[in-house]
Amino acid sequence: MNEGHLFGRGMSFPPRVGNDGRIQWSQGEVNIRESITIILMTQLNERLGLPEFGGGLNSYLFEPNTANTRTLIQKVITQALTNWEPRIRLDEVSVEADPNEARAAIVTLSYSLVATQARQRLSFNLILGS
Numbered sequence: 001m002n003e004g005h006l007f008g009r010g011m012s013f014p015p016r017v018g019n020d021g022r023i024q025w026s027q028g029e030v031n032i033r034e035s036i037t038i039i040l041m042t043q044l045n046e047r048l049g050l051p052e053f054g055g056g057l058n059s060y061l062f063e064p065n066t067a068n069t070r071t072l073i074q075k076v077i078t079q080a081l082t083n084w085e086p087r088i089r090l091d092e093v094s095v096e097a098d099p100n101e102a103r104a105a106i107v108t109l110s111y112s113l114v115a116t117q118a119r120q121r122l123s124f125n126l127i128l129g130s
Helices: 003-007 028-041 067-084
Strands: 009-011 025-027 088-097 104-113 119-127
Touching (some): 025 028, 028 104, 028 119, 067 088, 067 104
Antiparallel strands (some): 009 025, 088 104, 104 119
């Protein structure tokens, strides 16, 4: 069974055009990672037909980089991915202060793919206020 059938397939994110002039698609584990990014970066009320979709991480851009803010972000990520990405099971969501950048938090997601139980990890920096 191919990855596209097992995990799904969709338009690549960010959208891009291939050498053949056609929209590029992603599938499998790549598609799941792209979906996670879309969910977390979509603001609530941004999608007209689905206003409750998204995690709205961009709304934390001007929030202080405190333990309280990082705890809120952790809860938002957990809720958004639990609601909107059924192909994964979250094992852990960690949001820690970046020791090298006072305005940044390091977000680390550990999750398992539901279809295969394969463990995955995704980390990214999230820029906050002061």
